[in-house]
Amino acid sequence: METIFYEKLKNKGVKCNICNHFCKIENGKKGICNVRENKNGILETLVYPKVIARGIDPIEKKPLYHVKPASTSYSIATVGCNFKCSFCQNADIAQMPGDRRIINGADIDPEDIVAQAIRGKCDSIAYTYTEPTVFFELALATAKIARQKNLLNVFVTNGFMSDHVIKEIAPFLDAANVDLKAFNEKFYQRYCNARLEPVKNNLKLMKSLGILVEVTTLLIP
Numbered sequence: 579m580e581t582i583f584y585e586k587l588k589n590k591g592v593k594c595n596i597c598n599h600f601c602k603i604e605n606g607k608k609g610i611c612n613v614r615e616n617k618n619g620i621l622e623t624l625v626y627p628k629v630i631a632r633g634i635d636p637i638e639k640k641p642l643y644h645v646k647p648a649s650t651s652y653s654i655a656t657v658g659c660n661f662k663c664s665f666c667q668n669a670d671i672a673q674m675p676g677d678r679r680i681i682n683g684a685d686i687d688p689e690d691i692v693a694q695a696i697r698g699k700c701d702s703i704a705y706t707y708t709e710p711t712v713f714f715e716l717a718l719a720t721a722k723i724a725r726q727k728n729l730l731n732v733f734v735t736n737g738f739m740s741d742h743v744i745k746e747i748a749p750f751l752d753a754a755n756v757d758l759k760a761f762n763e764k765f766y767q768r769y770c771n772a773r774l775e776p777v778k779n780n781l782k783l784m785k786s787l788g789i790l791v792e793v794t795t796l797l798i799p
Contacts, residue, residue: 579626581614582715583742590619597660597711597739598776610771611712612675613658625656626716628683629691630671631707634698640706640734642792645753651732652695655707656716657681661736662771663759665798672708688720692727702730702752711739714747721750736770737777744783753790756781760795 583595590605594614601609603616613625637651658681659672666672675681686694695703703724705717710733721731730752737756758777759770766774784791 579623579715581621581623582746583740584621586619590616592616592619592621594621595740595742596714597743598773599660599738600740608675609660610662611658611660611709613656613681613712623713623715624675624681625658625683625713627685627687628656628681629654629686629716630657630674630683631655632686632691632694634700635704637702637704637732640704640732640755641794642732642753642755644790644792645730645732646701649701650698651702651704652691652698652700653704653706654686654691654720655705655710656683656713657708658712659709659736660712660738660772661709664769665796668707688716688723691720692723692729695724695729696727700729702732704732704734706732706734709738710735711743714739714743718747718750721747725750736772737780738772739780741780741783744780744787744789748784748787748789751789753792754784755792755794756784758793758795 585593594601594609608615632654635653637649657671657674710717733754763774766772
């Protein structure tokens with residue numbers, strides 16, 4: 579499936595605009611997340627609609643403490659991540675496309691995801707476990723249907739997505755828990771292969787667009 583938010587460059591190259599890495603990808607290559615591939619000048623997602631993990635969780639486990647307390651959330655993820663955190667708790671699936679060079683998952687359409695959430699008597703759908711930015715096309719399509727069915731949508735994210743992504747999902751996204759890895763640029767570069775400043779900017783942007791934002795910072799032994 580062709581991705582959204584990318585530019586075509588010379589010699590069948592592309593520039594991915596889904597997150598703040600803004601990867602420039604040569605023909606036949608993949609971006610940092612390893613789930614977006616340039617195929618003859620067309621940037622394609624390799625994870626739509628391959629769901630690797632799903633389950634019903636308490637909303638507080640996301641963790642979100644100001645979104646329908648004591649309710650349950652239908653949680654989904656695909657493989658892949660745009661960070662390389664050395665302390666990742668879900669590295670087995672987040673880094674699978676790069677470490678094992680495979681993309682596993684069951685094909686589940688957005689309509690079916692919403693139907694399963696309703697059957698599970700959940701009040702929300704959480705895009706979590708890995709990074710929702712890398713499976714944004716699936717998250718967006720699902721969120722639109724969920725909104726029609728009166729379900730809330732929540733992101734559990736590293737907050738490194740581009741502003742294009744935030745503005746596109748904002749009308750359908752009720753809340754986001756942003757994992758602020760540290761308040762230190764060197765930490766982000768050394769341990770996450772990323773940068774702090776875009777995350778700070780995105781926190782402000784999400785709040786300005788009316789998305790409820792909660793922040794988590796891990797305690798790392």
